[in-house]
Amino acid sequence: MPGRTVVKLATVSAFVAASVLAVAPTAHADLVTHCIGTGGAVTVPNDLLVPAGQSCALTGTTITGNVTVAAGGNLVVAGGRVSGEIRVAADGYLDATETTIDGQVVLAAGGYGVFLKDARSGNVTVRPKGSATIDSFLFVEESTIVGTVNAGAGEVRLDRGTQVERNVSSTGTYYTDVHDSFVDGTLSVLNSATGSVVCGSAVRGQATFAGNLGGVQLGPNGTLDSCASGGYWGRDVSITSTTGGVSVDDNIIDGQLTVTSNDPAAQVAANNRIRGGVTGDQAAATTNRAARTAAPDREDAGDQRAETRRTSAVQEATAAGDARL
Incomplete structure (x- = not known):
């Protein structure tokens, strides 16, 4: 097994509390579904928000709008579909397995990380770290990126049959590795620390x-x-x-x-x-x-960081209780 970090993340088991919030006082008020905990094979007919510091785990869920993971939030999606984009704020985390994301995925400066497995998405962007204390990660396995990968921070690894249909560009990451994958455009790795x-x-x-x-x-x-x-x-x-x-x-x-x-x-x-x-x-x-x-063996350190986040997410979601989307 490769010595550099390979994330091994299981679907987070959590409980759900969800609500609908009307925003923007227009003639047809936009609706945003707030998710805290778990949801099943239903359709969310609007945007979805994981509130700050909360955890949301969805299985077989279709989201017809955009998704926002607020600061410190966790979103785990298995077998789902997102018609819009996913934006993850500082210290936020996204885990998408067997999921299609029609829009882009953006991890903000200081975002905790993004893990895609057997997924499909548009452009993937990891913002530069800036003054944030958290160093991000982007791990992609067996997935298709219909667009570009542009990373400005953290650990970046494309692995196990991943396909990027346009360019891969990284500047100032901790490392950028490509294993058993295909890049249909250019590959640029600049100023990587390791x-x-x-x-x-x-x-x-x-x-x-x-x-x-x-x-x-x-x-x-x-x-x-x-x-x-x-x-x-x-x-x-x-x-x-x-x-x-x-x-x-x-x-x-x-x-x-x-x-x-x-x-x-x-x-x-x-x-x-x-x-x-x-x-x-x-x-x-x-x-x-x-x-x-x-x-240097980075795998243990990376797995420990992911496990710490996963355990924390489960504990927080369990404390929130159970409700339906």
């Missing part, structure tokens, strides 16, 4: 890695993470101004590989197939399995 790993994946467009402090690993036998294979790159790949090490192993690059201003110099294995050749400084690649084994 670098980037791409394994067993395909990127159709140009790929740019620059200013990453913890290294860049494309393919197996690097020091950041363990993986079985390299990937396919449809255009040029550029890795520049990187510290912590660069390794490129077992990749097919249908373009040029540029490796400049990296310290130490990039290791480019002989088993890569690079159509446009390599430019820049490079060192002989070596298999460094000992270093890979000793790489």
Whole structure:
């Protein structure tokens, strides 16, 4: 199992209290359903709000409007559908499994995190951390993003057959990793604190890695993470101004590989197939399995953080009581 964080989140079991609130005094007043606890296979004919500090768990629910998770709130959706967008405020959390989100998903600065599994959504955005003390995460497994992924903070991982139909762009994240996934546009990872790993994946467009402090690993036998294979790159790949090490192993690059201003110099294995050749400084690649084994294990820390949030959500929702949407 990969050493870097892989979120393992189960559906939160909670209880529900829900109410309908009329807002905006217009001729046809907009309605907002407030959800605290759990709801079933019903249709919410308007927008939905998870109030600040509350938890809401929905199974098979259809929401015809937009969803807002207020500050400190938790929303868990399984087998549902959201016709609009989902916006998650500071310290808020979204967990969507086997769910379709027609609109975008936006995690605000200081948002706790977003977990998508076997889901489908529009653009996904993680706002830069700013002055917030919480560092966000975005974990996506077996899902389709019909649009772009744009992350400005925290841990970012696309995994297990995830497809992004446009571009993936991250700036200033803790790390941005892509495992066993497909990006139909460009991939850009800039100024990541602990670098980037791409394994067993395909990127159709140009790929740019620059200013990453913890290294860049494309393919197996690097020091950041363990993986079985390299990937396919449809255009040029550029890795520049990187510290912590660069390794490129077992990749097919249908373009040029540029490796400049990296310290130490990039290791480019002989088993890569690079159509446009390599430019820049490079060192002989070596298999460094000992270093890979000793790489920092972020999985335990990530799971502990998710479990803490999950337990807290269950406790808060249980205390709220039970009602129907």
